[in-house]
Amino acid sequence: MANSSALIQKLWSFCDTLRDDGVSYSDYMEQLTYLLFLKMADQYSTPPYNRKISIPQEYNWKSLLAKSGMPLEEHYFILLRELGKGDTILGQIFAKAQNKIQDPAKLHKLIKMIDAEDWVGMDTDVKGDIYEGLLQKNAEDIKSGAGQYFTPRPLIRAIVECMRLEPMKTIADPACGTGGFFLAAREYLSKQKLTNEQKEFLRKNTFKGWEIVPNTQRLCLMNLILHDIGDIDAAPPIMRVDSLLTKPAELFDYVLSNPPFGKKSTVKITVEEKDDEKKDEKKELTYQRDDFWVTTNNKQLNFIQHICSMLKEDGKAAIVVPDNVLFEGGVGESIRKTLLQSTDVHTIVRLPSGIFYAHGVKANVIFFDNKPKSDTPCTKEIWYYDLRTNIRFTMRNQQMKYADLLDFIDCYNPEKRHIRRETERFKKFTYEELIARDKTSLDIFWLKDDSSYDMENLPDPDVLALEIIENIESALAGFRTIVEMQTTKDE
Template sequence: MTDTLNQAPEGESRETAAHTRSLVDRLWSYCDVLRDAGVPAIDYVEQLTYLLFLKMMDEQEKKNARRGKPHRVLPLGIDWDTLAGKKGEDLKEYYEHVLEVLGERPGMFRLIFLGAQNKIQATGLLERLIKDLIGKIQWSKEGVDVKGDAYEELLARSASDVKSGAGQYFTPRPLIRAMVDCVRPTPEDTIVDPACGTGGFLLAANEYLRREYPAESLDPDLRNRLSRGHAFHGIELVRSTARLAAMNMLTHGVVPSENQEVIEVGDALLAEPKVRASVVLANPPFGQKSAITVIGDDKKAVKDEAVYASRDFWVTTKNKQLNFLQHIAKLLKIDGRAAVVLPDNVLFEGGAGETIRRRLLKEYDVHTLLRLPTGIFYAGGVKANVLFFERRRPSETPWTSQLWVYDFRTGENFTLKQRPLRREHLQDFVDSYLPGKPHDERVATDRFRPFTYEELIAREKVNLDISWPRDGSGGETAPRTPEEIAHSIAADLRAALTQIEAIAAALGHGAEGEQPPFAESS
């Protein structure tokens, strides 16, 4: 996966990176043409997904036949050569027929093609896309890294298309990789993202496992577990985003068994989880109210259109981020570990927020908090954090002994264009975290400081929105641009509004947990 177009991903040669960029540029070259025809960037990537999947499956069939092991993947009457051989309205009609037929197939076909629509109504543009672009590339000859990185870069470019709103499904990949490097998944782990977006966390975990546990070092069962996706499970509410995640996994070499659901379409908060996780990596949606009735252990109910009846939740709230935090905590197996992106309000909000923080600190080992700067998310002005915690067996004494807080916010200025976040910017945090080592070996620094359980509980409302005076070494690294200043002001206003709404909710004058309308997912 790439951070920028000019930087090779970790472990990738410059030649491979250059080939990937060339392929991305070629695929993206059609985006501007289609945008002029009224097709947004995210819809363009979705249309590419349909055609890429069809071409790759067709190539697989032909490869099987050449090896003398014919195995039909596509339904009878559906193949790439027939599609590419048609013109004009005949091409358009056949393409729409293909989408409908494949949407009725089980497994991965259904996930990618159910409800698929042809959004390229100009037959000339559709013909160029099929014949001059997709049809001229032999995808089976491209390595997994090239195909995967190219598709991931397409998603990154579509995320920067502000008008399409695609950025809400795209968590910065350098941040994801740093989180994965800290959590250190293993081939035995079951890795879950309950709000997976385009699959960034699952792919970063897969990338980490491929790097740290080469296939030749694993027994056949573990190799199959990883390549067939049995180690991964993502849930995504929006079907169009889920199909992008499924294709993202496929291009990165995760090919599910026929009835294996690596990506599930649905609301993770509505149903009991199908799998329990030993690792949760997630960036749940920010700031969206849940149109639901929530019923928690406190037996209260806040009513709206649908029902979340979860006896597992500690407390009743309509704040979606707090519900996701409760869900993730309960989703973990004993000794499972989680790294979750959360907005500031989850750290300081009273009422339900305070109750959840108290329970989490007592019943889980909440050991690390990474304070993130603004300017790294596609939604402007977001003030967020990463909370790391582990589930433990029931105990009379609190499991959290110390919460180590890393301030990556003070003195750090990022923008999506002038100074984008890169993985090396987070290396000091990863080094300070000491992945795989006991937390009592950590060393306090100007940016990294521990707070005891007693100190945390004594804070008003168990407020974890912690900062401290910094010496001169933590000052601003560079003059701030007008864009950075605007983002900072917007973030402060959002935080102030959140606090006011929380106070109003506590006084009974507002809907609890209502947040400004911005969102992020992986």
């Protein structure tokens, strides 16, 4: 059996072959997902597993192996259509599936390549790492836009380490992307000594997610299956729906999320024009929720309100948000005040630039615990960790690693969170100090930004170029925020 890195390279190199036929990275990931799923389902249906899999014999993995040339292409087309029926994980993965590999010979070669590996027999972590590695490569393709659904795995791992997750508790993500938070949570919980009941709960009942983009939901479901979360014929743990539309039907112990960074929510509608022509237009979407503190079309602020509505009374949350959430006036100020009043916002991490595939993104992680209703503010103090000032990463040559987050985890002190000490990068601010700030801004920094370089020790030219791009794009994002705020005010 090939090791994970070699198999990743083998599968990914075949994508370069398909690109000559117009198959994009995202299209390739789709086709891999369909074929991997069928291969694993076939293996699970045979000894020693002998699971009953609801895939008709005429559309199973062996039916693909038995054909080649044009008969294979025609059969694959029908197979994708037929398996996309139903509400199970099987139906959701194949929903509206299409064959993007138009050359039957190359499709046959890919099928043979996948068939050569014992996917079910692989260790869960190995096959999971293979798929995660492919998702990472897909995210690196900036043109595809796949990176917006990919949160850096070292950051996710650090967040999960700080949360101190417990077995037999539920974990939700209202914008789950490809499932990064779920996989890190599963890995963390699997390292504990679990009973059989706890293992079964982890596999079938722990996770619940929402993802609005169909292909991303498909990738997430496959990612979970490869990591032994969920059953092929069971209801999917990931819903393909806009999670902001309705109140949560259930409450959760933990919510971990990195919602999309766009500010305004939009919906595509089709309008009639002259001569019966139709045109797609985007309209701003405002969520009318009576459980929200304020009504706004700001997507980020809506996610904060939604996540608070998802938590049990003693639930805990960690959410990645862009800078504007910490300082924006108007409804932003109102939401921050309510958040400080109704929850214990105890930790904020200022993240460095250069760790997301979208250039110019400046973000933070907010950790907070839900609390029972109180006449006094639940937040007493917030500890800030500055991982941004004078710290630089790039996605190409200097990616952030888990080791870069160890000092933050040490300062957070997960085992005894209420016993902390200040350091150069870790400072405490009281509720009284925060509420007295203009617009209750939570955007706080204290370290001197030494942006000048020693001329004898300049970074590589590509690093400098990327920093310039990120600074320009960050400035543009700031200007857009100001324009949008003014437009909303005028309206």
